[in-house]
Amino acid sequence: MVIIVTLKDIAKEANVSVMTVSNVIHKRKAKVSEKTEKKILEIIKKYNYTPNMSARSLVNNSSKLIAFILYQNRKDERNLFENPFNTEVLAGVDEVLKENDYYLLVQSVSTLEEIYLIIKTWRAAGVIILGILPNEVSHLKGNIDTPVVLIDTIIPNEAGSIYTVGIDDRDGFRIATEHLIANGHRDIGFVSYSRILGGVDEQRYLGYVDVLEAHGIEIIDDRIFRYNKDEMNMDEFCNEIAKKKNLITGLVFTADFLAIEVMNSLRSKGITIPDEISVVGFDNLSISKFVTPKLTTVHQDITTKGKEAANILLEVFKENESDRSGIKLPVQLVERESVKNIEFEK
Amino acid sequence: MVIIVTLKDIAKEANVSVMTVSNVIHKRKAKVSEKTEKKILEIIKKYNYTPNMSARSLVNNSSKLIAFILYQNRKDERNLFENPFNTEVLAGVDEVLKENDYYLLVQSVSTLEEIYLIIKTWRAAGVIILGILPNEVSHLKGNIDTPVVLIDTIIPNEAGSIYTVGIDDRDGFRIATEHLIANGHRDIGFVSYSRILGGVDEQRYLGYVDVLEAHGIEIIDDRIFRYNKDEMNMDEFCNEIAKKKNLITGLVFTADFLAIEVMNSLRSKGITIPDEISVVGFDNLSISKFVTPKLTTVHQDITTKGKEAANILLEVFKENESDRSGIKLPVQLVERESVKNIEFEK
DNA sequence: CTGAAAGCGCTTACAG
DNA sequence: CTGAAAGCGCTTACAG
Incomplete structure (x- = not known):
């Protein structure tokens, strides 16, 4: 049985005061003789004494x-x-x-x-x-x-x-976008969840912009997609993307989870990936290597x-x-x- | 600022004893006049009093x-x-x-x-x-x-x-196995993690056996695969399955997670799913609809x-x-x- | 209806 | 080196 033993019980069995026991528990070696310490330690072990965190938290005014x-x-x-x-x-x-x-x-x-x-x-x-x-x-x-x-x-x-x-979100997204550039893409779209001021997605967007500007590519609103669950469902959202198909050869996503859902939906609309649209994700979730096509992505730990x-x-x-x-x-x-x-x- | 107020503080401001406050907190209506209750409730609200769980746990000898x-x-x-x-x-x-x-x-x-x-x-x-x-x-x-x-x-x-x-594991696995039977399969293999005596996988195995026996199909050891991580890695494990390819048209898995990994590995060995081997999973993880092919599985909530x-x-x-x-x-x-x-x- | 007292298990000065 | 005392914030009989 899990028997609950208190400092007092230990003290009584050891014939010492409660606070001597407390001192050995807190390893205040200077305050207790080696002999008493050893005796107390044995009793603690024998009963498998565990301090009551509620009592400790109460006196310390802070818990673990x-x-x-x-x-x-x-x-x-x-x-x-x-x-x-x-x-x-x-x-x-x-x-x-x-x-x-x-x-x-x-x-x-x-x-x-x-x-x-x-x-x-x-x-x-x-x-x-x-x-x-x-x-x-x-x-x-x-x-x-x-x-x-x-x-x-x-x-x-x-x-x-x-x-x-x-993480360095902006730089991370430069890596994602550069990878598309390195594979010959210039018509690159950006896909994220709905916009949050000052959030990580804003930094990632800036990384996207950095790269396009560095390569002299214009930023076009029609290539920016923000998924707001309150406004439309995933299917409708992907219809928006499908409509702009001809403006896009590649897409960078701020989250693997989003990329996976979108790829799945686009495929059901007859768009092949990566043949018609290339995709780069972000996060490297453990599932990202199991989807089809296996997702190229920016890994973070x-x-x-x-x-x-x-x-x-x-x-x-x-x-x-x-x-x-x-x-x-x-x-x-x-x-x-x-x-x-x-x-x-x- | 998150100000920490105690029962005593409330009591002092209300000009009552600590335990009257305690009584109103515990809604012991019979023990305190409506007037005092109201007064105390207001002060509690004013200071946004929150009980200290450590103190409570200590006296109750049990925490929340x-x-x-x-x-x-x-x-x-x-x-x-x-x-x-x-x-x-x-x-x-x-x-x-x-x-x-x-x-x-x-x-x-x-x-x-x-x-x-x-x-x-x-x-x-x-x-x-x-x-x-x-x-x-x-x-x-x-x-x-x-x-x-x-x-x-x-x-x-x-x-x-x-x-x-x-859940009813045995019956759940009957459902999985019957589905394969209903699709014309008779050479059905069973895949699980390493065997644990009395675990849910044992029940699921029995469900598998139930169905095969009901249809007069012999249980063949060569069709039973148990994945033990300590003995071999996923690739080696799938080689074992691939070797027995001709003995099998369908596979029932005790976990979607395992099914997904195995499908992935088998595909990389050139085995097409479901053309060469059909697969039924178990669990219906949220990712199971995103893998390729989308996984047929037994859903549990x-x-x-x-x-x-x-x-x-x-x-x-x-x-x-x-x-x-x-x-x-x-x-x-x-x-x-x-x-x-x-x-x-x- | 209201309150003084004891106690939950621990720790922290302090005294010897 | 050892211990008696006070107190953390709360609750539970009990007395009035």
Whole structure:
């Protein structure tokens, strides 16, 4: 049976005070003789003593809990845990926290208030947030002194207890777009989810623009596609793309997930990929190599994002600051089968 | 700023005792006059008072925390949160818990001891476990009195505080196998992960056998493939299948994830699907409709598994028992493109 | 209807 | 080196 033993029980059996036991648990070697320490350690082991975190959190006014928040203020019938990107980040967080005796409290929320509530309720030691918009960060900053790390949110300057981890989105998208150029494409379209001011997609769009401008190619509105679920469904959206077929030889996507859905729909409309339209994705989800054609994409190490977020928090707990914050994780092109070289066709 | 206010602060401002405040929070209407209640409620609202869960857990000797455990005792470099099946269950748990003021503590573990540790450390109110083997359940049963619900673990009888949710695996696999029969197949192979005694795959195998026997088809060892990662890699495994190509017209898989990987590998070996081999999966992952050919599979509602697990726990907290336990969620065939009708070819 | 008291399991000064 | 005391924020009998 899982028997629950308290400090008091250990103290009684060892014939010492509760706080001597506390001292050996906290390894304050100077405060207790080797002999007593050994005796106490044995009893602790014998009963497999585990400290009660509630009691600890209460006196410390802080728990060993890290809140992992999936945030989305727009309503969406899909639970955010169904998105593999989010849960791959979670995988990374889980891995480093459990090796450092911190625990993971997870929740998907749709308001900032819910985040504050969790922090207050559990006196969370730190918070990791996915999906918060740049313009909401100042509200956060004004309300929290718990360390927070934001994943994939771009903020002008990191002040106070706000830290970030991300990738170089703009450069990543230059890589994607250059790959199409290198394969002879000039009529290149851009596909993303609906526009969010200051979000990562904006940076990626800039990367797209950078490359076209560098090659003297005009940016044409008709080649920009933004998928807004509230306005139309996937099929209608792909009809829009199909209509512009003749203006496009290649498409860069801000997310593999979106690219996969669109490819699937375009194919059902009789458009062949990559013969008629080449496709470059972004993320390199684990499923991207199983779709047809196998998706050429820009790889980012999603799990590492989670690991870094956790490491930043750990560093802040220890040193009260972190120089890992603001890091941009590397990205890398992964060539597969969704891009056709059309250099010699013209 | 997120200001942290305690019962004592509220009591002082309201000129009442701490426990009168406590009484209004717990809605013990009989114990406090309407007038005082109203006054206190206003102050609570004004300061946005949030109870400190650590303090509550300490006095109650139980927290509002549900531990969601991903368990796997074999070593594997993949983190369990990278498996979409697991996180879709998590999505369901998240949804019901957050509407009932319970919180979700998640961790992937590789020993039962780690599970006990989490329960003791946090005085978890309940536990949800994925991936525990039938023969480990008795150990669990002997050691825990916290309510536990097991997902996809088959146990002989539900006793004590152990509850289960699952599907009818045997019948689900009959459906998969019958579909191949209905399309003219008789040389049907079975593909699963490595054998686990008493696991869901064993039930699925029995469903496979049921159907073949009902149709007078002999069960042939050469048509049974078990993928054991420790023994060989995916490529080698698919070579084994390719070798037996002539013994097989169709394959039933115990998991879409496995089916997708195998299809991919077989194709790279020049085997066309479904022309040479038809494939039926199991699970209906959200990615299964995007692979080529689109996977025909047996759908199960994974998110509902998580919801039901959470609901069982909630019911046990309230009524001290649950009649939802042991439920088998429905399954359903989803026809797509990975099965060829060969009835008229022979 | 209202409140004083004890206690949950721990930690942190402080005294010896 | 060891321990008695106070307190973290809450709840639960119990007394009035």
